[in-house]
Amino acid sequence: MIAETPAPASTFRRRRPRFGDAGLRVLAGVAAIGSLLLVALLTYKVVDEAWPSIAQFGLSFLWSEDWNAVTGEFGARDLIWGTAFSSLVAVAIAAPVAIAIGLFLSELAPRRLRAPVGALVELLAAIPSVVLGLWGIIVLGPFLQQHIEPRLGDWLGFIPLFSGSPSNVGLLPAAIVLTIMIIPIVASISRELFLSVPGDLKQGSLALGSTRWEMVRNVAIPQVSAGLVAAVILGLARALGEAIAVSQVIGGGLNFSASVFQPADTLAGRIASQYQGSTSNLQTASLAYLAVILLAMSLIANITAQLIVRRIRQRMGGAH
Amino acid sequence: MSAATPPLHLRSSTGRARRRRLVGRGMELLATLASVLAVALLAIVVASVIKEGAPALSWDFFTKAPAPFGQTNGGIANSIVGTALMTAMATAMALPAGVLIAIYNVEFAPPRVAEMVRLVLNVLAGVPTIVIGIFVYGLLVVGSGQSAAAASVALAILMLPLIARATEEVLALVPASLREAGLALGGTRARTVVRIILPTAVGGIVTSAIVAVARAAGETAPVLFTSSIVANLVSTDVHSALGSIPLSIYVNSESPSVHDQQQAWAAALVLLVFVLVLSIGGRLLSLRTRRQIERMR
The missing domain is CATH 1.10.3720.10 (MetI-like)
Incomplete structure (x- = not known):
């Protein structure tokens, strides 16, 4: 790569690697810049694929309800609703559970249990989404249909959300599958956050007579609250973008329904189920438009989470 | 960290102290249950896959x-x-x-x-x-x-x-x-x-x-x-x-x-x-x- 320096006397120096400092620096720098270019190219390409649809529908795509391949009318309103609903329900359930797990693994669990239980929680994240979707469609969906949804309907049927006949596919199983997916993500970040709280703060609080829970509530959680927000945003981003498991259990409903028992669809789920069988260029472009919306959501969520994390790090850096 | 035994004044069972201790225990229990839930979910999914998948496995x-x-x-x-x-x-x-x-x-x-x-x-x-x-x-x-x-x-x-x-x-x-x-x-x-x-x-x-x-x-x-x-x-x-x-x-x-x-x-x-x-x-x-x-x- 780089011209050999004049051979020195020592044999040690003659066995220098094939490329020198500059070579490695350039190679590594190119790889790093390559990753920046990759993200730029990805964004450009997806927008480019969506362009026919963006040009035709503009921003009204976002609140138009039609999705009709025959008439060539496409809009994302119902999909945005399905995505928002399933993800927000998932986050609402997963966040408290996952933060509690983080607390358990960092503060409460007997020392001997921490590593193995932590490992098991992380294994939950390792289950491929298609396997979780298979379980969702064959085990969870029918279980909900037979045992949970009739009861929810009896008790809460007066709310449109819980009206309608039970079904083995729909928003509810999708939200549950997403919950299972994001619990381990939020839990492992929460654990790291709680472990980062300085021990003297915790011990100070305990020494002042707090119970362990009071220490957690008054000292640990306020210390890491911003980080917990970031963790929840990352979980939300994961839920928004999940395509496979959701498309397996949500039923791919084409009609809007307020009930969580009924089939619905999400942005990512619609792409997964229709992109392959798309019948027109406009439909393909509209599906790519959905991808653009997803990409924008995930970029916003991830960058927000990272800015929060960076602010925390700067503050911590200043404190020590 | 090493709060195995509660601080002295909490061992008395006057109302307020007892309530604080109970709330604390309750929250610890909830956190434990959350972890049990996560491990149980893993077990349920893995068990389903083994139960349904194992019979269909063969050399072929x-x-x-x-x-x-x-x-x-x-x-x-x-x-x-x-x-x-x-x-x-x-x-x-x-x-x-x-x-x-x-x-x-x-x-x-x-x-x-x-x-x-x-x-x-x-x-x-x-x-x-x-x-x-x-x-x-x-x-x-x-x-x-x-x-x-x-x-x-x-x-x-x-x-x-x-x-x-x-x-x-x-x-x-x-x-x-x-x-x-x-x-x-x-x-x-x-x-x-x-x-x-x-x-x-x-x-x-x-x-x-x-x-x-x-x-x-x-x-x-x-x-x-x-x-x-x-x-x-x-x-x-x-x-x-x-x-x-x-x-x-x-x-x-x-x-x-x-x-x-x-x-x-x-x-x-x-x-x-x-x-x-x-x-x-x-x-x-x-x-x-x-x-x-x-x-x-």
Whole structure:
């Protein structure tokens, strides 16, 4: 790569690697810049694929309800609703559970249990989404249909959300599958956050007579609250973008329904189920438009989470 | 931390103190239950997959291609070969690139640039995999058709940030004294990296690759548009579309046929065992590497 320096006397120096400092620096720098270019190219390409649809529908795509391949009318309103609903329900359930797990693994669990239980929680994240979707469609969906949804309907049927006949596919199983997916993500970040709280703060609080829970509530959680927000945003981003498991259990409903028992669809789920069988260029472009919306959501969520994390790090850096 | 016994004044059972203690116990119980729930979910899913998948496993399942429509006794050999090839190609692309990025960030980059690269890697890690699929479809499939090679590019994009971030963490763990010793002996920066830092961190780099492989082998979305129109025969031609295990689960899971669903469960069992073994192995290896590096300090 780089011209050999004049051979020195020592044999040690003659066995220098094939490329020198500059070579490695350039190679590594190119790889790093390559990753920046990759993200730029990805964004450009997806927008480019969506362009026919963006040009035709503009921003009204976002609140138009039609999705009709025959008439060539496409809009994302119902999909945005399905995505928002399933993800927000998932986050609402997963966040408290996952933060509690983080607390358990960092503060409460007997020392001997921490590593193995932590490992098991992380294994939950390792289950491929298609396997979780298979379980969702064959085990969870029918279980909900037979045992949970009739009861929810009896008790809460007066709310449109819980009206309608039970079904083995729909928003509810999708939200549950997403919950299972994001619990381990939020839990492992929460654990790291709680472990980062300085021990003297915790011990100070305990020494002042707090119970362990009071220490957690008054000292640990306020210390890491911003980080917990970031963790929840990352979980939300994961839920928004999940395509496979959701498309397996949500039923791919084409009609809007307020009930969580009924089939619905999400942005990512619609792409997964229709992109392959798309019948027109406009439909393909509209599906790519959905991808653009997803990409924008995930970029916003991830960058927000990272800015929060960076602010925390700067503050911590200043404190020590 | 060491609050095994409550502070003195809490041992009295006056109302207020008792209430505080009860609230505390209640919250601790809830946190424990949350953890039990997570472990139970893992157990339920794994148990379902074993219960439904194990009966359909046989020698034929691993060695034969799927049976023609309506017949039984088929297997997923084509998908196993496809997943192996695509993951291997993706690793061959993502591993060197990821390690180089990590080297750049730890050894060469000015802090602000390193921060920027880190941000972009995190953003890339957060891009939904289905969007990566659409990207690679537009980039490589439109015009030239589906291929396992295109799918492996999609998988490599998915793996890149995982490998780069994990490798960077391990490289940063390598004690500065080792680096300084290398430079003090007259080694160049590059020589120090290649001869001292990489060998020290090699366990961590391998771990990052294992974890990324476990993730890529189970991903469906990136292969859905890039390598999904597949023939039911075992092939190693990466210029054409090849089956993959996640794809076969996805397709069979939506089938109304009980036989297909059984095939899906069996494939899910194979995939799950593979992924969990890699994850556990990676975790153990990573603990060992960290301990080794920490002992050097």
